[in-house]
Amino acid sequence: MTLDDWLDLAALILILVGALLCLTAAIGLLRFRDVPSRLHAATKPQVLGVILICLAVALSLRSWPVVAFLVPIVLIQLATAPLSAHVVGRQAYRNGTIDETGLFVDDLAESRRTPPASGG
Template identity: 70%
Template sequence: MNAVLDAIALALVLAGALLCLTAAIGVVRFRDVPTRLHAATKPQVLGLLLICVAIALAMRSWPVTAFLVPVVLIQLATAPLSAHMIGRQAYRNGRLDQASMVVDELAEADSPEPPAGDPGRHDAPGGSGAPPRPGG
């Protein structure tokens, strides 16, 4: 049974390492920001997940597994957030190819025009009409 678990762990480490390698190659080879972000986040996170599962199988220890769970959770939480922030900054800096975008949802959000309606009113419907007080 130990030999089978070790063989599975070896296969998972190899698969995870290959995914991390393809992520690194994709970051170097791809030309635009969205494809680089895709290459940097998706295969890298899955590769790390496979490697962590392989470590848990190879070590066969609950403390090791308990240590790996937060590592995976933090990676799953931070990779999409950082990719979103980098993509948003690339859009604002004009590093994205506008012709390749099918839908540009940020064009309306970043436009300098005020929204329709009275721009001086900041209250909710049914409010007093007075501007909000500083500090709350």
């Protein structure tokens, strides 16, 4: 086997693993019951799956312009997925849709007890 064949095989394996991770993220998003578990499923395996698929595309096409196009995709995924999960988790906490008995540490409990400042 030549080097090109090995790189194509590695790209195939990375595509399959990345697609499997994205599929498990989607299944976890549908099957998990509480918000923290759904957020975990929506961020961690999905971002890793997208990174592996981008790496496979870069290996398959073997072109620097393609790599330059894929790097911002990966960086945007790494920046937006945790941020959106944080915002959704905080809003779920404020709405009371999180089972607070399952939390080990409740860092927001103090902010919940204090009344908001009046604007007048």
